[in-house]
Amino acid sequence: MGDLEIRPATADDVAAIVAMLADDPLGAQRESPDDLSPYMSALERLNRDPNQYLMVAEREGRVVGTLQLTLIPGLSRKGATRSIIEAVRIHADERGSGLGTQFIEWAVEESRRQGCQLVQLTSDASRTDAHRFYERLGFEASHVGFKLAL
Template sequence: MTDLEIRPATAADVPAIVALLADDFLGATRENPDDLAPYLDAFARADADPNQHIVVAERDGRVVGTLQLTVIQGLSLKAAKRAQVESVRIHRGERGSGLGTILMEWSATRARELGCTVVQLTSNAQRTDAHRFYERLGYEPTHIGFKLAL
């Protein structure tokens, strides 16, 4: 993985991040890379929040991966901080290269640095390849997630 840099995302990275989000069978139906305004607005809000860490993996000046790490201060587990990993995406041409592992290892390291005692994530039930990937990294499917569309 030569010349790979994991760095905080900037507003200039938003088009590439949205393209990554849209480049799979689920994202193609729910993302809109043609209208970046809501993404730029959301990025500005997240960027201003010290508990939000949106990063990109960049190689040769090109965004090839992304994820968002959110620190959640809880009361349970003796007032533990948790790190929630969201929106993990790897460029189609980089899948299988080990980049996903590098990004997930970065997230665990950063979570420890931020005082978190657990890293958690949810994954759409249809993403069976992703489930195998997370389990290979030591993540355990300990909970069932529920969502309510508003």
């Protein structure tokens, strides 16, 4: 399968990232791969924030996965810092290869390295396969999430 590199995303990766974000029924409704300008603006904002890590997994020169790791310092839990893993996507050709496990393990280790006491993530209620995947990695479905579109 070739060597895997996990590295920060660059502007050159944005088209591949957006394609992965749009490559499922939910993402197809939310993403616009034909206009990358809002994604490029978002990447600039992310790059200015030291608590944001937009990462890609690259194999043999090809972006095959992405995730965003956000560090959140807080007062609760005795002043704990937590991390949130978001927008995890694995290229369709790589699903089932173990890449998702490697990528999440990287995010957990990086969270630990950054002094986090808790790692959390959300997954759309319809993504039952993803729920099983995260549970296999030790995550627990412990909360009910709410969103408000603005």
